[in-house]
Amino acid sequence: MDINKLIDIEYRHGAHNYTALDVVIERGEGVWLYDVTGKKYLDCLSAYSAVSQGHCHPRLVKVLTEQAQQLTLTSRAFRNNRYPYFLQKLHEVTGYDMALPMNSGAEAVETAIKVVRKWAYVKKGVPRNQAEIIVAGGNFHGRTITIISFSSEPQYKDLFGPHTPGFKIVPYGDVQAIKEAITPHTAGVMIEPIQGEGGVIMPPNGYLRQVREVCTQHNVLFIADEIQVGLGRTGKLFACDHEGVRPDVMILGKALSGGFYPVSAALADEAIMGVIEPGDHGSTFGGNPLGSAVATEALNIIMEEGLVENAAVMGQYFQERLAEIPSPHLKEVRGRGLLIGVEVNDQAGGARRFCEALRDEGILCKDTHETVIRFAPPLTIDQETIDWAIPRITQVLNLN
Numbered sequence: 001m002d003i004n005k006l007i008d009i010e011y012r013h014g015a016h017n018y019t020a021l022d023v024v025i026e027r028g029e030g031v032w033l034y035d036v037t038g039k040k041y042l043d044c045l046s047a048y049s050a051v052s053q054g055h056c057h058p059r060l061v062k063v064l065t066e067q068a069q070q071l072t073l074t075s076r077a078f079r080n081n082r083y084p085y086f087l088q089k090l091h092e093v094t095g096y097d098m099a100l101p102m103n104s105g106a107e108a109v110e111t112a113i114k115v116v117r118k119w120a121y122v123k124k125g126v127p128r129n130q131a132e133i134i135v136a137g138g139n140f141h142g143r144t145i146t147i148i149s150f151s152s153e154p155q156y157k158d159l160f161g162p163h164t165p166g167f168k169i170v171p172y173g174d175v176q177a178i179k180e181a182i183t184p185h186t187a188g189v190m191i192e193p194i195q196g197e198g199g200v201i202m203p204p205n206g207y208l209r210q211v212r213e214v215c216t217q218h219n220v221l222f223i224a225d226e227i228q229v230g231l232g233r234t235g236k237l238f239a240c241d242h243e244g245v246r247p248d249v250m251i252l253g254k255a256l257s258g259g260f261y262p263v264s265a266a267l268a269d270e271a272i273m274g275v276i277e278p279g280d281h282g283s284t285f286g287g288n289p290l291g292s293a294v295a296t297e298a299l300n301i302i303m304e305e306g307l308v309e310n311a312a313v314m315g316q317y318f319q320e321r322l323a324e325i326p327s328p329h330l331k332e333v334r335g336r337g338l339l340i341g342v343e344v345n346d347q348a349g350g351a352r353r354f355c356e357a358l359r360d361e362g363i364l365c366k367d368t369h370e371t372v373i374r375f376a377p378p379l380t381i382d383q384e385t386i387d388w389a390i391p392r393i394t395q396v397l398n399l400n
């Protein structure tokens, strides 16, 4: 079918909740995507970091198809023989005692909020219905009503009230503001170690460590949303590892299943996760055998195929090459590992037009927050591919 026909059907019958670039993908392999005309593109978004293992990783294809023929869903009314292996692997990889599995990232964030609130009531002694969670301005934690209630982005929330109470927003990167916001009712502080959707915003050095210290001092839980930046993206297994910090609650999603099947989880030690009792929370699909098998293998791939190390080495190489590009539009190159933001000047006419031009050159990128082009390829990318991309990016960044 003709591309315009496909785009037209989508426009007429799908809600207009995205402004997708006009490229219709039909196949993916590793770092490459192919559209319906056969044109090849370097994927520099990786489905918002969900496809860190590369598209259609053969090990995941194998596990998915084998498990799909065996057993896909029992619900957790019954046990299945894949979920325990997934839990064991998560424990081995993260060090946390326990996990609560969900599907989308937003559900895992909601799960973390519920765990932390219940912990505040039954362990910390916060009066019922008064728990507060401190979050950062510019955050992105998902799209549910509760989560958008503490967004600072007007479009995400303004016409979707009434909102869920119990959250305080403080400026990102400002530890003093967290200290001042803490009250005896504070249950937790939830932050992204780097704000991905916010425009690849890096907090000042030492921020995560200081947040950790403040939380410990005040008996407040530190919740890290590692959905986008975790599992190797930044060149360490978790973005919090750059400052040697261990959150009390960690939230994972996206790359946890290598882009095959939505799997997410909230993780914590028994002292915290132990507050959850039968009937408190659940999900029909969470912990299902198909998702468990895929996520276990997705973690195996990250650990066994050196993706974390490759993200560190290739991330630094890519950032250095990008920073060298002579361009009248380039304001800043920042990021960590293979989560890179290229900010263009305010006069450059926005990041979107560069993303459209990059598409024409065979590179798929997403603009974020008007002026930032995000480069976040699969963690399997090699130097030869980066060297292929740089002249194309250079050309685009020099368009009038």
Ligand SMILES: *Cc1c(COP(=O)(O)O)cnc(C)c1O
Pocket: 048, 103, 104, 105, 106, 107, 109, 140, 141, 142, 143, 192, 196, 197, 225, 226, 227, 228, 229, 253, 254
């Ligand atoms: C993508 C993302 C989410 C939401 O995940 P969904 O699977 O889209 O619900 C939450 N937090 C962060 C940091 C994210 O990047």
